[in-house]
Amino acid sequence: MIAGFGAIVARDLRLALRQGSDSLMVVTFFVLTVVLFPFGVGPEAGILERISAGVLWVTALLASMLSLDRLFQTDYEDGSLDLMTRGPAPLGVLVLGKVTAHWLTTGLPLLLAAPVLAVLLNMNAAGFGVLVLAFLIGTPTLSLIGAVGAALVLGARRGGVLLSLLVLPLYIPVLVFGVSAVDAAVMDLPVRAQLLILGGFLFAAAALCPWATAAALRQAVE
């Protein structure tokens, strides 16, 4: 079981490394979209500081969704998915492996880019640590929820647009508590509760989402 998990993570990371474009594309999208905001709302430091946490979270949400439709698509097309669903390793574990690899290639780069962009948006330095911490807990949840959506739209017409309709409403709780954690840190308030709730989301998603994703994948290759 552990071997299957490790093999999937290693395979997906190797694929991402050799094909190379996905992580870079996601981070570039993240940076460019955040950079649009000072042009959109004007460069006043006060306004940017006030909206910085929300802008970073919303943009990270969209960026992590951008790469989702490729999560299972290539495996679905070349038949690897058929082998995975019929192989001896539990499908839920393999899904967890794929989600882990997805987070390492897209979530982690976002996490690294976030503090730099926070500086550009004039965020109070007190928020940086909590921003990284909240991203660390929150973005894996996004990958887990996104995997369910990605599995559901396999083979659908206009899968990409449909994916956003399915996944974005389910992202809202993470967004709410992620932003409120960073805002609390900036205002020097305790952030423990928000981070604990984000952690709760992560554990609940880690327990339930691979299961739902496996069910969705099975019906896709049936």
Next chain:
Amino acid sequence: MHRFANPNRFLKLANAILPWAAGATVILLLAGLYFSLVASPEDYQQGATVRIMYVHVPAAWMALFVYTAMAVASAVALIWKHPVSDLFAKAASPVGAAFTFIALATGAFWGKPMWGTWWVWDARLTSMLILFFLYLGHMALMNAFDDPQRGFRAAAVLALVGVVNVPIIKFSVDWWNTLHQPASVVRMDGPAIDPAMMTPLLLMAFAFKAYFVTVVLLRMRGEIAEAKVRAISMSQVHG
């Protein structure tokens, strides 16, 4: 339950129920409208705007009820491959979306005079909005595949995933401090609402429920007819 996996047997039952459900809808709706618009008192604070409640609350109840029923049907469809539950889920989700929209819209009309605003981002309103999007996603996913069976199964998984939202909506007014008032009908210590207002509210709630049964049965009948037409034209093409 498996007795009614046969569409023809289901149709026989549906045709028997339909006139009763339609009649109950008309009678309950007329009675409910009379009591809610004419025979019920005005609120001592809200005046006549309190009458919005008789549409708003039943619609919100139905929005949750339809989603829950849809999720149960989806589970039945996934576990036992029950074809009629698939049809129920497909028939119910646009109706549920309509109830959710009515609840949101009447809530806005009620909120403007009472709270002074059309919309606030509190937990109850936001979770209802998410429910609306879940319905839309369910409908879109159902129709996104060339093979209708794939649409049924994918939508069933989505309906089960979205079920986490239902308890959040129900308890949002207890868990968070919201502008929306807490539950006042279904409570541990009995309803906190005057009987004169309770009567029209319950009449309207049952009218909405009978309407839902009528419309869903009609839509399911249409779906079965469509499947038959498709099968006939397929057999003609393949000779």
